[in-house]
Amino acid sequence: MHRNIYMTDELQAIYDQTVEFVTAEVTPHGDDWEVEGKVPREVLHKMGALGMFGLRAPEEHGGLGLGMLASATFSEALGASTFAGFDVTVLVHTDMAAPHLINSGSPEQLEQWMPTVLSGETILSIGVSEPDAGSDVAGMRTSAVRDGDGWRINGTKTFITNAVYGDMTIVAAKTDPDNRYGITTFLVPKGTEGFSVAKKLDKHGWRCSDTAELVLDNVWVPDSQVLGTVHRGFYETMKNFQNERMVLIGMGVGAAQAAIDQTLAYVQQRPAFGGHLYDLGAIRQRMAMNQARLDAVRAAMYHAAWVGDAGGDNVKEMSGVKAFGAETVMQIMYDCVQFHGGMGYMRETPVERMYRDARILPIGGGATEVMLEEVAKRSIVAA
């Protein structure tokens, strides 16, 4: 990691430990996992045993109680694995799903679930998107209606990461038919009657990450599985969106740095026109600009994390980071493939995979256009 003003010895140690782990335990095996379409559970258990799933969990539940800067650091370090499908498997668990439990869970729910969430025995997923509602979260159709001492849930969720091989999904459903934003979230463990994986989805990239289409067919859950406040799930879910967006960019920054490093090594040794590719101004200048752009994204991401940790509203900053960061990572991956020439198009070259993996970043967790609207709304100058 490039040192920055927000770094502490603790964050540096998290970064170093994570890079060391992914370099030893992930990168050498990632190609096999991509073929299998699965991250082995033992690797997640190992991470759990090392305390890597507890950065954001409260200390009384076995975590470190750290903030967004820790997640930024962790996600950037994961990116060094070069297997974004692995990175997202971990980050959906730790930074996109677990925060809902940590922030909204009752003392009983935390006591019940946090030990196995932190050990990796309970891998979490977050089920918000639906076939007819992605960017427009409030447009979801899955509904939950009161039934005895619980709720009856019906609907379909799609594109849900970790829901094929994971253990529990945090499901968002409409509970107030008169209010577009009347949503509640529920803890729905695997094996609940009526809750099933309709399809394991086949993807362009992130091949070792599992992605499910889920069906909830008359699923009944007791009140004890309501997460947070009834009808307030939309706002509770939105609260974590800044963190979710940040870690997607964090893993993208780590991956883009690895792609730049690999491409520089390649072009500096590849003979061409009596010298090396790196002697060509068009290549060296574009790679230099790519590094400068990536440094800007990285700095902006840590700054937005710091604003959040300081208790500030960082929606404008983080939305900008998500939009600019995702597009930047995509452009860098494009150039890295380009400067590898034909080898960049070959499956054996890591940037070929990294290019495919990066394509989701401007779409998932808030598309670029949606992010720019968040910035635009906050950029209106009062007359």
Ligand SMILES: Cc1cc2nc3c(=O)[nH]c(=O)nc-3n(C[C@H](O)[C@H](O)[C@H](O)COP(=O)(O)OP(=O)(O)OC[C@H]3O[C@@H](n4cnc5c(N)ncnc54)[C@H](O)[C@@H]3O)c2cc1C
């Ligand atoms: C691999 C993968 C993993 C995912 N994991 C999860 C998960 O774990 N849990 C989960 O709940 N969801 C998950 N998603 C869903 C993801 O968050 C959505 O795909 C994303 O929010 C976009 O929604 P959509 O696909 O329905 O696109 P749509 O909402 O239909 O939008 C399509 C396109 O239209 C444009 N657009 C949309 N809205 C606007 C606007 N307001 N202004 C201008 N342009 C706009 C954008 O270019 C956008 O890409 C995942 C998706 C993928 C592909």
